[in-house]
Amino acid sequence: MSSVSNFVSNQSAPQTQVGSTGGSGTGNAADLASGVSNLDTSYQTFLTLLTTQLQNQDPSAPMDPNTFTTELVQMTGVQQQLLSNQLLQQLVTASPSSGVSSAVNLIGKDVTATSSVTNLTNGQASWSYNLPSTAATATVTVSNSAGNVVFTGTAPSFASGNSTFNWNGQNSSGVQQPDGAYTLSIAAADGSGGTITPTISVSGVASSIQSAAGTTMVTIGATAVPVSSITNVTNASGS
Secondary structure: OHHHHHHHHOOOOOOOOOOOOOOOOHHHHHHHHHHHHHHHHHHHHHHHHHHHHHHOOOOOOOOOHHHHHHHHHHHHHHHHHHHHHHHHHHHHOOOHHHOHHHHHHHOOEEEEEEOOEEEEEOOEEEEEEEEOOOOOEEEEEEEEOOOOEEEEEEOOOOOOEEEEEEEOOEOOOOOEOOOEEEEEEEEEEOOOOOEEOOEEEEEEEEEEEEEEOOEEEEEEOOEEEEHHHEEEEEEOOOO
16 A cells, blocks of 8 residues: 555646746746656556555455545646646746737837727827829728718828828718727729729827737727737837
8 A cells, every 4th residue: 555655645746937037938848748748657557556456455454445535636636736737837938929918018109000990089080001002093981980981082192102191080071070980991093993902000109008808909099909910119209
């Protein structure tokens, strides 16, 4: 009986430590992988020892059921500890670029993000757009949060590269629209009628970071966009 008890007491799962050094945790991951492999072998050895002990126990002094149960619980505890360490390791080595804590340094910075949605605030809204080539025609369309078109007009520039479209919040009839979220779309074509697909972006000072449905979001002005959509970050003007 002592051989099984001694074997169980010598089993342990590798520990995952979380420090402030910002390391990748590669060494801990290797230890855990080794621990999984060793535990598989150890568990088989444990079962072999336990079976042999049961087969060769003294009939006049059979194995105490409490000891049998304790040994099983101890071995199962090692398995559970290893599984817990694996979960912790996944959290430690998770991609920092998608975490709220690692994106906090964006607050107060001027950021540009790929997004066709921005907020009309105090009757003003602005988008940037990039045409990959010079267009012969380009039409801008602004829709409200319900998907209804409120403004259609000619794009301010047909040139390739970056341009800006500033909207005063008035619909095509000159009626001022309420503040809120609006979406810009641009239909552009070259001289042969071929479609040109622009990239639309919004810019502003990042004011907050939050997690929504597993996605880290940054608020630019009054518009929340995924951190992954950010294409440029600079120090805010005057900072």
